Amino acid sequence: MKNTVKLFVLLIINFVVQSCKEEPRMDYIDSNGGAPAQVSNVVVENTPGGAILKYKLNKDVNLSYVKAVYEVTPGVLKESKSSIYSDTLRLEGFGTTEEQEVKIFSVGRNEKVSEPVLVKVKPLKPPVSIAYDDLSIETAFGGVRVRIKNELKASLAIVIDADTAGNGVLRPLQTFYTAVDSGVFTVRGLSSKAMKFSVYLRDRWGNKSLAVVRDLTPLFEKFVPKPFATYELPTDQPALSGSYALSNMWDGVASASIYASRNNTPMPQWFTVDLKVPVVLSRMKAHQRVQNFTYNYSCVKAFELWGSNNPSRDGSWEGWTKIGAFNSFKPSGTPVGTLTAEDIAYGYTNGEDFEMPFTPPAYRYIRFKTTETWAVGANQVTISELSFWGEF
CATH class of the missing domain: 2.60.40.10 (Immunoglobulins)
Structure with missing residues (x-):
């Protein structure tokens, strides 16, 4: 009798469990039905x-x-x-x-x-044509500079061609990709000779703007040879350790070998570089820290450059002259934490160029003063590589 009761109870439980199982969804599709009505x-x-x-x-x-x-x-x-x-x-x-x-x-x-x-x-004027109205190209040190306003923040390619061979044929020189509302993009490494340049815009559907064509002569400049020398002053920010020394910034390659200041040090903070010879600076290139660190964390967002030939040994600002204030530029315009291939190429792989706002006197000693990093509240500075150009 007991076995019969147990069997009966098990059958009831099994029936309840099976009944509670979700039935698979059945969507009836009438393959013989007609097409739906129009909107x-x-x-x-x-x-x-x-x-x-x-x-x-x-x-x-x-x-x-x-x-x-x-x-x-x-x-x-x-x-x-x-x-x-x-x-x-x-x-x-x-x-x-x-x-x-x-x-x-x-x-x-x-x-x-x-x-x-x-x-x-009847579409309104497309973004690629609107941006063309504020597209220009001009001379720069060692190359040419393109300026663009892109008020709709459309995803655009900036295509720069040049007749570098002097045979009347414009060939691809460099293409930049951006979605920011305005920006400045520069091509470097060109000789100081007159040549024809062209720049036009292209969107992701293949639509192209008209081209801006100009005859330009890149301004002359020379690469300041490395290695530089460390010139420590009492108020300069020390490196985190010997593995993150200042000299990592002029080892000739942008890599995981970086300069890093000590953790939890307030802004602004600065360090001093000895170029070994007085240089009339035309521009500086800075490579940020590699990959996921680029445009984030302790990478430099805003800084100043100061020059001197006779800096005060007490670390004060006596004897220093401000050359200019600079801001890092993120091509994608995306928030901190979002990184595109163009961002990595611009900020780390190729390095970001900063032109001097005017022609300064020749200075041997350069003081790099960081005022802001890409991550709000970050109290450390990291830089992969620094390079300078000018006349000396």
């Missing part, structure tokens, strides 16, 4: 290089999503899709302000497509 009441809002389409959804239970098909450039089609939980389609990538036809389709769960609803859009 209606479409309203067009034209935007720079695109448009926003608002519409009324039909109540067809077979509807899966809505899509728009349009041509961004001749022969190049693009699609924009929106689920049944939205009544809006966003179009982008147009390179002109000419009127364009857009086809709006309703797509069923069975992937059958309705007849298109045809609408006309």
Whole structure:
């Protein structure tokens, strides 16, 4: 009798457990059903290089999503899709302000497509053309400098070509990528001779601006030879340890071998470099710390350069002259903690260039004064490599 009761109880428990199990979802798709009904009441809002389409959804239970098909450039089609939980389609990538036809389709769960609803859009001036209005190229020390305003913060490529061979053929020189509202980009390593330069903008859909073409002569400068020398003064910030000495900044390579000041030291803080000869500085290049540290933590965001030929041995600022104040630039414009390939190339791999705001006197001793780092509250300074150019 007891065994019979136990068996009965087990059967009841098993039945309850099985009943509580979630049944698999069954979505019935009628492969023989027709295409869903079209959307209606479409309203067009034209935007720079695109448009926003608002519409009324039909109540067809077979509807899966809505899509728009349009041509961004001749022969190049693009699609924009929106689920049944939205009544809006966003179009982008147009390179002109000419009127364009857009086809709006309703797509069923069975992937059958309705007849298109045809609408006309007339995009506003595209971002690549707006930015072109404030695009310029000018001479720089050892190269040329491009200035751009990009008020819409569009993702743009800045393409610089040059006739370096002097045969009348413009060839690719360098391409920068940016999404900041304004910026300055410089190509270096060019000889001081007259040549033709061209710069134009390209967006991610292949739309191109007109080109700015100029005949320019890069300004002459020489590389200040390394190694430099450490010139310690009483108020200078000591290195964290011998492994993070100042001399790591002029070992000739940007690597994991860096200068790092002591932890928990307040800003501003500074160190002194002996260039060994008086130099009329034209520019300085700074490489930040490698990879995930770039544009973050204790990498330098704002600093000053000071020059002297007879610095006071007590570490005071007597005998020093301010050359300029400088700010680090992040090409992507993304917040601290977000890092792009362009950021790493600009701030670490290639190094960031800083031109002197005016032509200073020739100075042998340079004092580097950090006023801010990329991480708020960071009380340490790290630098991978420093280089200088000028006349001497």
